[in-house]
Amino acid sequence: MDTIYKIVIGISIALGVTFTFENSYMMGLILTLVLLIYNLIICLIDKYVPVNVKLTSYIIILSTIVTIIEIILKEHIPALYSNLGIYLPLLVLLGYDYDKVNTKDIKTNIIYSLKLGLSFTLFLTIIGCIREVLGSNTLTIISSISNLVGFKLIYNIPTSNILPMEMFLTNSGAFITVGILLAVFNKLKVKHD
Amino acid sequence: MIKLFIGSIFISNIVLTKFLGIDFKDATKVLYTSLVSAFICIVSGIVNYIIYYNLLVVLKADYLKTIIFILSITTISNIVILLIKKYLTNIYSKIEDCIPVILTNSLIIGISLLIINNGYNLIDTIVYSIGSSIGYILIMLLCYYLDSELSKRKVLGSFKGYPILLVTLGIICMIISRI
Numbered sequence: 001m002d003t004i005y006k007i008v009i010g011i012s013i014a015l016g017v018t019f020t021f022e023n024s025y026m027m028g029l030i031l032t033l034v035l036l037i038y039n040l041i042i043c044l045i046d047k048y049v050p051v052n053v054k055l056t057s058y059i060i061i062l063s064t065i066v067t068i069i070e071i072i073l074k075e076h077i078p079a080l081y082s083n084l085g086i087y088l089p090l091l092v093l094l095g096y097d098y099d100k101v102n103t104k105d106i107k108t109n110i111i112y113s114l115k116l117g118l119s120f121t122l123f124l125t126i127i128g129c130i131r132e133v134l135g136s137n138t139l140t141i142i143s144s145i146s147n148l149v150g151f152k153l154i155y156n157i158p159t160s161n162i163l164p165m166e167m168f169l170t171n172s173g174a175f176i177t178v179g180i181l182l183a184v185f186n187k188l189k190v191k192h193d
Numbered sequence: 194m195i196k197l198f199i200g201s202i203f204i205s206n207i208v209l210t211k212f213l214g215i216d217f218k219d220a221t222k223v224l225y226t227s228l229v230s231a232f233i234c235i236v237s238g239i240v241n242y243i244i245y246y247n248l249l250v251v252l253k254a255d256y257l258k259t260i261i262f263i264l265s266i267t268t269i270s271n272i273v274i275l276l277i278k279k280y281l282t283n284i285y286s287k288i289e290d291c292i293p294v295i296l297t298n299s300l301i302i303g304i305s306l307l308i309i310n311n312g313y314n315l316i317d318t319i320v321y322s323i324g325s326s327i328g329y330i331l332i333m334l335l336c337y338y339l340d341s342e343l344s345k346r347k348v349l350g351s352f353k354g355y356p357i358l359l360v361t362l363g364i365i366c367m368i369i370s371r372i
Contacts, residue, residue: 086306172366179359
């Protein structure tokens with residue numbers, strides 16, 4: 001539950017991307033990939049970089065990784081790239097408190113970045129699932145990457161009087177679901193202690 | 194152009210989806226940090242526009258925009274903070290704790306990228322960045338006052354602090370976006 005405070009910093013991504021279920025888990029997987037590569041590179045380089053240059057060089061490394069992933073996505077999966085929009089370059093900002101990460105050991109770095117990335121993915125998928133099921137009565141698992149995989153997988157839930165509430169697809173619904181989820185996490189944390 | 198100005202002050206899906214805030218205990222601190230962020234946003238919006246259209250498009254290097262924008266934003270913000278430290282020391286002593294919030298604000302990068310995606314010209318970028326930074330100041334002050342009011346009322350145990358603030362912001366955003 002330490003990740004909640006990092007999530008508060010990354011909340012703009014959580015609000016803007018999670019209007020479908022597939023967007024949210026793709027964004028989380030991209031985030032874990034970026035974190036893994038970044039932490040590996042930093043852990044190997046850290047001894048040889050002089051102290052004055054460290055901050056700017058780490059920023060440049062992180063932004064080049066994000067740019068490479070952006071170009072690959074734009075070329076091969078243009079549907080996902082247009083869905084993610086301008087929230088993909090905002091992944092660079094999540095790296096600002098990572099230049100003081102434990103840089104002692106490759107194994108602990110890998111475990112740390114996997115733990116952080118996968119917990120963020122879990123958080124995003126919960127938000128995305130709630131917002132999509134309540135907002136529009138579908139649950140898309142594979143729709144934008146269909147040119148790679150070859151099929152689409154969309155579940156339809158039958159409409160009823162209350163079910164497609166369009167509020168949850170807008171920004172206000174995002175705020176409300178994130179607020180309620182953070183309250184649920186607080187309650188679980190209190191029970192756990 | 195007036196329509197752009199008014200629309201960019203109240204455009205809630207820009208400010209409310211891209212704000213990145215930690216709530217403080219002091220009204221002047223909130224005001225000064227948001228003022229500094231707004232100033233950095235205006236300056237870097239114009240500078241990024243000039244850099245993009247005169248350097249990157251001429252060299253056909255559109256893919257480098259994230260790197261170059263982030264570098265320019267960090268340099269501009271560091272220069273502004275150093276200038277404030279030297280010449281306006283009373284303001285600096287108030288915003289000293291909140292420098293990481295200013296430096297990692299996602300509003301500034303978002304506005305620079307949106308300027309390019311929407312294809313504005315120079316006067317439109319000036320109007321747009323001024324408008325959205327004014328909107329940002331208003332929203333941050335609103336969050337501070339909401340937080341101080343909500344902490345006085347009776348709130349359920351696990352909703353205290355951040356979650357109830359998000360829910361009320363969602364309701365306000367619902368009201369504003371129906372205009």
